[in-house]
Amino acid sequence: MSTLVLKKIHEIKGNDFFSIQDEIKNLSWNSIAASPWKADFPYSPVVEFQIAHTDSFVILHYAVEEEFLKAQYIRSNENIWEDSCVEFFISLDNKQSYFNFEFNVLGTGLIGYGTAVKSERKRLDGAVIDAVNTYTSVRKVDGQKKWNLILQIPKTIIDTTEWSGRTIHANFYKCGDKLPKPHFIAWNNIDYPTPNFHRPEFFGDLIIE
Template sequence: MARKDHRKEGMTLLRKKQKLSFWVNLICLLGLHAEAQQLPKKLIVDKLDLHLADPSMIPRVFDETHLEYHQISNVNWPDYPYRPDVKFRIAYSDFGILLHFKVVEQSVRAKTSLDNGPVWEDSCVEFFIQPDSSNDLYYNLEFNCIGKLLIESGTPGNRTFAGPNVLANVKRWSSLGTQPFEERKGPVNWELAAVIPYSTFFKHTIERLDGKVVKANFYKCGDKLAVPHFISWSPIALQEPQFHAPSFFGYLQFGYD
């Protein structure tokens, strides 16, 4: 009768346990990674001690103060997989919020020539913000690549357009100028900067943001480009493309505690 090699059997069992442990750990790590991908984003917004009225100066000022870029890179809907290279920087002052977007995409379009027009159909960057957690009102600021701007306030499905004075007070600069054009095939690089005074938030009275934590999200879209796309800074877990989703906003902390 043949003798069993218990040492060999033990080694085989150990290898099986090691393999099982490896796969269990890998599955756990993948699960944690997937969960992390769905967590709302958070960032600290630095304060700048200046009154900047000219938006074309924002990129240089941000460079000099070494402000960090943040990627808008969440592809939330598999039917729209294209992801242009989009990043933004944000700061604030005693007078308002300062924004700078940088975009590289395979084509660019700017047919909307008026404020409060359908800028989302063009190459468009967007900033949504809920400045007061005590109510559900939020604002959407949507800029096409030549600086035409749409502003609304309210709740999902119940929006109010900003008036001409509010729009005029948001100063904008675009590296592509201000004249509309048909879609241009790329690749194309462009930048947009904006000075957003606190009066922009016309359903609120905001004098300062120091120490506040507010909900917000940043987007890039192009509904009528040759390759439509819908990407976000903070992820959105909905079935269809929808940016008016405050339950999926991330968080901005203005200044340090």
């Protein structure tokens, strides 16, 4: 089971990608490298993330290197997972229910909430999704596409109670269902026969500083 410490930092002052990237440069990097369905989907991009929290926000920074980029969806709650997509699933009630935050390379988002039973999940309103600030950077280096996404997620979306000192559960993902090389990779491995990120029993532990 993967475990990491969710470090607490001061509120972010910057309002663009590069200034925020500089503010969080000392946070540790974590790899998203588990490939549960590698036999059917052998391609794995290189993905790392940084994460921290402030009094008001969860700050999440993904760094991705992959062969192809796709950014079709421009409206909240569209099929974000078909694009070049990173995801963050988080549970604060011992995996009984959870939020799924899914954002593509453009910063277009989808947020859902509920149990793992599909009929019991719902997508949040677009106005709530718009409350998540997104900052992106894209470049091509030696034929490889590299992109970064910083999410500034208001804690009020997830839970308004005190976070410090708790252990919560989460998983981090990278996918691209409709890319030329589809892939499904995770931070904490998933033991399930077919691609499915909605498996909270395989969430790892986040120890909140």
